[in-house]
Amino acid sequence: MVLLIAFGVVPTGYAVYFAFTDAGDNFVGLANFATAASDFRFLAAVGHVALYLVFWLVALVVFVVALALLLHRVTARAVGTALRLLYYVPGALAGAASVMVWLFLLDPAVSPVGFLLRALGFDTFGQVIAPEHLPVMFTLIAFWTGAGGWIVVMYGALNNISPDLIEAARIDGAGPWQVARRIQIPLLRKWIVYMVILAFAGGTQLFVEPELLSLASVGVAGRDYSLNQLSFDFAFQNNNVNTAAAVSVELLLVGLVAAGLFVARSGFFDAD
Numbered sequence: 001m002v003l004l005i006a007f008g009v010v011p012t013g014y015a016v017y018f019a020f021t022d023a024g025d026n027f028v029g030l031a032n033f034a035t036a037a038s039d040f041r042f043l044a045a046v047g048h049v050a051l052y053l054v055f056w057l058v059a060l061v062v063f064v065v066a067l068a069l070l071l072h073r074v075t076a077r078a079v080g081t082a083l084r085l086l087y088y089v090p091g092a093l094a095g096a097a098s099v100m101v102w103l104f105l106l107d108p109a110v111s112p113v114g115f116l117l118r119a120l121g122f123d124t125f126g127q128v129i130a131p132e133h134l135p136v137m138f139t140l141i142a143f144w145t146g147a148g149g150w151i152v153v154m155y156g157a158l159n160n161i162s163p164d165l166i167e168a169a170r171i172d173g174a175g176p177w178q179v180a181r182r183i184q185i186p187l188l189r190k191w192i193v194y195m196v197i198l199a200f201a202g203g204t205q206l207f208v209e210p211e212l213l214s215l216a217s218v219g220v221a222g223r224d225y226s227l228n229q230l231s232f233d234f235a236f237q238n239n240n241v242n243t244a245a246a247v248s249v250e251l252l253l254v255g256l257v258a259a260g261l262f263v264a265r266s267g268f269f270d271a272d
Contacts, residue, residue: 012252018245032246036234041224048135048225053203055139060199061192064147068154069180084155087148098145099212106137129217134225138209146202150195157191158184193266200262201255207232227251 022028036042067087074080090098107125108114122128129137161184169179207228214223224230227247235244263269 015245015248015252018242019249022242028242032242033250035240035243036230036246036250039230041230042227045224045227045230049204049206049227051135052138052206052226053200055135056142056203057196057199059139059143060147060150061196063143064150064154064195065185065188065192067147068151068158069184071151071155072158072184073176084152087151090144090148096208096212099141099209102137102141102144103213103216126217129213134210134213137213138206141209142203146199150199153195154188154191157188161187189266190268193262193268197259197262200258204251204255 019032020027020029022031071080071083071087074083105111105113106117106128108117108122108128109125111117117128165183166179169183174182205228206226210225210229211223211232214225214229222229224233228251231244231247231251234240234247
């Protein structure tokens, strides 16, 4: 609780204070929010983050649940343990390190899979990181880094389902697909909602991937691709901390509203 207050509540309150004041600590209402929204980069950044969230959340839900179900069907203990470790290892890398690995992989000149990139028609790094490819690229990086931990979580949730329930379904003639669709996935619903809430909140904070890619590509990927980058630019390039705080507060509100909708629609806190 002390850490939550010190590193969560207090900084949030500080940001809210900055968002509604100016450099002279005078209350300015929604002026900072209006300044952020009127910036020519704001709507583009909103669109970039929204498109990335669609790719990211769909990939996370579909592939994490599918891989967890497949992992749960592995009967060999050693194989299952090795797969869980393999899934989890990428998540042990820091975000910046993960992006650097992907920058290496995506450069046809040095990538160990450069022949595949060239077969797809990408001969240079600039072609690979063209703006229209960025949502998919950021999704790949985020999935590679963050999906493994969620696969392990879903696997644990699957282990918590009563074996008697699964066995009864099999006796009634249910195959693997029917067991997954009618028993396992419905019982994973709250875990999936929990994953989506946290992934949505993390996805809106997109920063490390486009920032490092911008530096590596010498501006091919802009420094204002995401809302967090725009906030960073306001604070440290334009020396406008108040507008930067307004963007941050907007991201906080979006995350809270989305979490509230997910919880309300899913019955997250309802007793089973």
